Amino acid sequence: MTDMLLPDGGIEDVPTTTRADWQSNQEVRWCPGCGDYSILTALQLLMPDLGVRREKTVFVSGIGCAARFPYYMNTYGMHSIHGRAPAIATGLALARPDLDVWVVGGDGDILSIGGNHLIHALRRNIDINILLFNNQIYGLTKGQFSPTSERGKVTKSSPIGSCATPFNPVSLAIGAEASFVARTHDMDRHHMQEMFKRAYEHPGTSIVEVYQNCNVFNDGAFETITKKDVRDDMLIPLCHGEPIRFGSEGQFGVARYDGGVEIVEVAEVGVDALLVHDEARVDPSTAFALSRLAENPDRPTPVGVFRAVDRGEYGEALRGQVDQMATDRGEGDLRALLHSLPTWTV
Amino acid sequence: MTETSAGSLVPEVGRLVIRFAGDSGDGMQLTGDRFTSASALFGNDLATLPEYPAEIRAPAGSLAGVSAFQVHISDHDIFTPGDAPHVLVAMNPAALKAELGTLVDGGTVIVNADTFNERNLAKAGYDHDPLEGDDLDAYRLVGAPMTSLTKEACKDLGVKPRDAERSKNFFALGLLSWMYSRPVEPTLDWINAKFKGRDLIIAANKAAFSAGHAFGETAELSDHQLIVRPAELPAGTYTNINGNTALAWGLVAAGQLSGLPVFLGSYPITPASDILHELSRQKRFNVTTFQAEDEIAAVGSALGAAYGGLLGVTTTSGPGIALKGETLGLAVSLELPLVIVNIQRGGPSTGMPTKTEAADLLMSMYGRHGESPMPVIAARTPADCFDQAIEAARIAIEHRTPVMLLSDGYLANSSEPWLLPVVEHLEPIPIEFAGDFNQVDENGDQVFWPYLRDDNMARPWAIPGTPDLMHRIGGLEKQDGSGNVSYDGANHARMIALRAERIARIPVPDVEVSGDADAELLLVGWGSTWGAITAAVRRVRNSGRKVAHVHLTHLNPMPANLGEVLSGFPKILVPEMNLGQLVRMLRDEFLVDARPVSKVSGQPFTAAELQQAILGEIGDDA
Numbered sequence: 001m002t003d004m005l006l007p008d009g010g011i012e013d014v015p016t017t018t019r020a021d022w023q024s025n026q027e028v029r030w031c032p033g034c035g036d037y038s039i040l041t042a043l044q045l046l047m048p049d050l051g052v053r054r055e056k057t058v059f060v061s062g063i064g065c066a067a068r069f070p071y072y073m074n075t076y077g078m079h080s081i082h083g084r085a086p087a088i089a090t091g092l093a094l095a096r097p098d099l100d101v102w103v104v105g106g107d108g109d110i111l112s113i114g115g116n117h118l119i120h121a122l123r124r125n126i127d128i129n130i131l132l133f134n135n136q137i138y139g140l141t142k143g144q145f146s147p148t149s150e151r152g153k154v155t156k157s158s159p160i161g162s163c164a165t166p167f168n169p170v171s172l173a174i175g176a177e178a179s180f181v182a183r184t185h186d187m188d189r190h191h192m193q194e195m196f197k198r199a200y201e202h203p204g205t206s207i208v209e210v211y212q213n214c215n216v217f218n219d220g221a222f223e224t225i226t227k228k229d230v231r232d233d234m235l236i237p238l239c240h241g242e243p244i245r246f247g248s249e250g251q252f253g254v255a256r257y258d259g260g261v262e263i264v265e266v267a268e269v270g271v272d273a274l275l276v277h278d279e280a281r282v283d284p285s286t287a288f289a290l291s292r293l294a295e296n297p298d299r300p301t302p303v304g305v306f307r308a309v310d311r312g313e314y315g316e317a318l319r320g321q322v323d324q325m326a327t328d329r330g331e332g333d334l335r336a337l338l339h340s341l342p343t344w345t346v
Numbered sequence: 347m348t349e350t351s352a353g354s355l356v357p358e359v360g361r362l363v364i365r366f367a368g369d370s371g372d373g374m375q376l377t378g379d380r381f382t383s384a385s386a387l388f389g390n391d392l393a394t395l396p397e398y399p400a401e402i403r404a405p406a407g408s409l410a411g412v413s414a415f416q417v418h419i420s421d422h423d424i425f426t427p428g429d430a431p432h433v434l435v436a437m438n439p440a441a442l443k444a445e446l447g448t449l450v451d452g453g454t455v456i457v458n459a460d461t462f463n464e465r466n467l468a469k470a471g472y473d474h475d476p477l478e479g480d481d482l483d484a485y486r487l488v489g490a491p492m493t494s495l496t497k498e499a500c501k502d503l504g505v506k507p508r509d510a511e512r513s514k515n516f517f518a519l520g521l522l523s524w525m526y527s528r529p530v531e532p533t534l535d536w537i538n539a540k541f542k543g544r545d546l547i548i549a550a551n552k553a554a555f556s557a558g559h560a561f562g563e564t565a566e567l568s569d570h571q572l573i574v575r576p577a578e579l580p581a582g583t584y585t586n587i588n589g590n591t592a593l594a595w596g597l598v599a600a601g602q603l604s605g606l607p608v609f610l611g612s613y614p615i616t617p618a619s620d621i622l623h624e625l626s627r628q629k630r631f632n633v634t635t636f637q638a639e640d641e642i643a644a645v646g647s648a649l650g651a652a653y654g655g656l657l658g659v660t661t662t663s664g665p666g667i668a669l670k671g672e673t674l675g676l677a678v679s680l681e682l683p684l685v686i687v688n689i690q691r692g693g694p695s696t697g698m699p700t701k702t703e704a705a706d707l708l709m710s711m712y713g714r715h716g717e718s719p720m721p722v723i724a725a726r727t728p729a730d731c732f733d734q735a736i737e738a739a740r741i742a743i744e745h746r747t748p749v750m751l752l753s754d755g756y757l758a759n760s761s762e763p764w765l766l767p768v769v770e771h772l773e774p775i776p777i778e779f780a781g782d783f784n785q786v787d788e789n790g791d792q793v794f795w796p797y798l799r800d801d802n803m804a805r806p807w808a809i810p811g812t813p814d815l816m817h818r819i820g821g822l823e824k825q826d827g828s829g830n831v832s833y834d835g836a837n838h839a840r841m842i843a844l845r846a847e848r849i850a851r852i853p854v855p856d857v858e859v860s861g862d863a864d865a866e867l868l869l870v871g872w873g874s875t876w877g878a879i880t881a882a883v884r885r886v887r888n889s890g891r892k893v894a895h896v897h898l899t900h901l902n903p904m905p906a907n908l909g910e911v912l913s914g915f916p917k918i919l920v921p922e923m924n925l926g927q928l929v930r931m932l933r934d935e936f937l938v939d940a941r942p943v944s945k946v947s948g949q950p951f952t953a954a955e956l957q958q959a960i961l962g963e964i965g966d967d968a
Binding site: 024054055058077090325 | 532576580581585586598602607609611629631633634638646647651652655658672809810811812814815816817819830
């Protein structure tokens with residue numbers, strides 16, 4: 001690695017920044033009222049607290065409304081092609097372990113055209129942070145059903161209702177061997193920031209599903225669960241080491257049932273019967289069961305960190321092989337390489 | 347005649363073409379490869395052509411399962427694996443049936459006689475035994491019971507009969523080594539090294555090799571013993587190299603010459619996978635290989651690495667290039683260095699993945715969405731793959747552009763002696779990353795414009811991590827200079843013109859005409875046809891006729907003097923392993939009456955075919 005590639009890195013002497021330092025000079029051009037604004041604000045406010053350098057931070061995106069995100073961050077950034085951000089970010093993160101690489105995309109971008117890259121990024125566990133803005137619709141192409149749209153969804157491309165079963169992104173991620181999976185929503189800045197920070201700190205691929213409102217093509221998709229007056233009864237906060245409990249009075253909880261989990265009334269089963277959330281549990285089946293509590297976000301839905309396990313970062317292992325081969329056999333010598341097959345002299 | 351150490355007189359021939367053929371499981375590629383190595387160390391010039399079926403194991407004994415390896419050895423410089431073989435080694439009836447038609451009249455047929463039983467004859471579609479009838483009357487037949495003699499030789503070694511039988515290809519190699527006076531030590535050394543730690547297998551292979559060698563001697567095949575003298579090649583140190591290995595080493599060299607770590611993003615595909623394999627072995631040269639989930643991720647990861655300041659490379663074959671197309675468009679728009687390697691094969695679709703073709707030229711030139719110009723270069727010989735890998739990296743880095751490097755299945759797997767370059771004489775590839783602001787904005791503040799161009803019309807390579815130069819790039823059209831997103835039509839037209847101009851202005855060397863400058867006919871070639879064209883031109887000129895040849899390495903942009911060269915010849919022929927792609931480009935660019943010579947049978951041209959094409963054009967009167 002040339003010196004140029006690793007200019008004065010390290011976490012010491014990181015200049016103090018404010019939100020303004022992380023804002024680019026580009027005019028933000030999402031529709032007024034879009035949930036993307038609150039996500040952008042949450043992240044721009046969080047970045048000064050992470051103790052990182054702007055020049056060491058890269059946002060990579062694909063195509064879609066969410067994918068405009070990099071233009072608005074005063075960092076390095078690439079607005080690439082539809083679905084491919086995880087692949088491009090993988091190459092960048094492998095090449096440059098000194099960088100913090102973020103991927104931002106929507107449900108069409110990351111789960112549909114880019115689904116293959118997502119699952120392979122998750123299984124490899126390379127150190128990138130994926131923010132999945134899920135609005136259950138194609139916005140930039142003006143309102144077709146997406147891979148997270150509910151069955152029966154009426155859109156321009158499904159005038160009498162979509163016939164397809166949607167992905168549950170958290171279930172998909174856990175099934176793809178993800179080591180860090182979280183969910184949050186665009187109505188709660190502090191929760192978003194907590195999840196983004198946890199994702200940043202996680203060594204390996206982290207994915208955060210953000211329920212995001214598209215007020216033009218799918219307005220109110222998450223209102224049933226995220227509106228202030230219903231939130232307490234409809235969102236199930238997952239807190240590591242604590243019994244899973246929710247409701248305005250804490251009257252509901254989650255308990256094990258028939259190999260899975262179910263929602264119970266605390267008064268009926270007692271506090272001791274509640275499942276204590278263990279995000280670090282190596283076996284993913286409980287995290288998966290939690291992700292199945294709500295098939296669609298119209299019933300009580302868990303938010304928070306489903307799973308956070310440390311299982312070795314891919315890039316470190318791959319670069320380790322490069323170093324290992326150099327250590328075992330010495331740095332490469334081009335002349336020796338060219339003479340490594342049988343030679344003869346004329 | 348030459349006196350050997352044994353004192354007998356051995357007839358010399360100038361060149362010899364041998365074709366090894368057998369069942370896929372018979373180890374014919376290995377046998378051919380070992381014979382080639384021994385000949386290389388002996389000092390012959392040589393060229394090889396491995397041919398194997400697409401299936402890993404077609405049904406044993408069937409025609410579909412025949413695998414062949416042709417080697418041309420010579421005491422003078424040669425350019426092709428030879429037209430028709432002089433010697434055919436057939437390890438079973440199917441190999442004999444499939445390959446006999448290629449042999450020259452009066453050629454030698456060496457068969458494993460043990461395999462000519464009723465069952466194998468039926469599988470090959472014979473209704474009689476060709477060794478008994480008159481099928482082989484036109485040839486010299488050597489029948490050796492290779493299987494039984496190999497088993498016999500291994501009898502006392504404690505090797506299982508099945509393992510012993512597997513060594514029969516070494517019997518064939520031993521026999522051929524005797525018949526054609528190859529040195530035996532390189533083969534014995536190789537057996538020791540290759541099977542180190544597996545003593546029984548070493549013993550069995552050596553026993554089989556020696557038995558074959560002895561069979562040649564005791565069966566009085568000495569009157570067939572022929573020697574091809576070492577060739578008089580330019581002084582220096584040589585190694586025998588195939589195209590894919592040379593290409594991989596060229597990429598390693600490009601990394602060393604530029605001081606950049608190399609990042610290969612690749613997805614397995616025939617016939618390109620060997621480059622991924624070879625680079626995966628060379629990690630100590632600061633080479634990272636990433637086997638991606640698909641072709642798109644392969645190029646995407648390479649582009650991501652290039653954005654991060656590494657030498658990004660992706661390797662594939664035609665179908666993979668089709669999948670990568672959208673990302674190549676992004677690379678054109680981002681103006682980042684990237685090397686894309688296409689080892690072409692028979693298409694469309696899966697086509698003939700193990701057979702050669704060169705029909706991706708127009709795709710390389712024009713096969714992307716939008717106005718998407720990209721430099722294209724093509725290697726002409728296996729060893730040239732080394733030089734062109736460096737050239738591709740040099741253009742990519744100096745001009746901040748993706749570069750398409752074309753090879754093909756023939757170059758990939760065939761080999762030739764390579765006069766090894768002196769490492770110190772390889773020219774460094776200068777690298778310059780942006781480090782400073784390059785513009786002043788309307789407020790008088792220092793700013794960085796990612797699309798401000800240098801003398802090469804290349805934009806700055808400002809890699810993440812560089813303080814102060816934070817900027818965003820993407821696939822959306824950019825404002826000239828500032829790089830901000832722009833939907834302005836006039837700006838888009840200007841950016842298209844700039845992207846076209848900066849590729850068109852890349853300086854490339856002039857072509858040189860070989861042969862007769864005052865000939866009536868000029869052959870224009872590109873890629874692996876170089877060998878066959880060169881050999882054909884030499885034959886025609888040796889017969890006293892005039893003909894000329896130019897060969898293009900740089901296909902985009904083309905050499906500046908090409909138009910002038912073309913205008914000097916009344917007739918132009920363009921041999922290509924496609925239906926006429928370069929010929930279209932030449933007609934389009936230069937308005938010349940160039941004519942195609944096509945071959946799309948999965949085989950490279952032979953010199954004889956092109957000799958005929960030339961004579962067909964200029965008339966065959968002396």
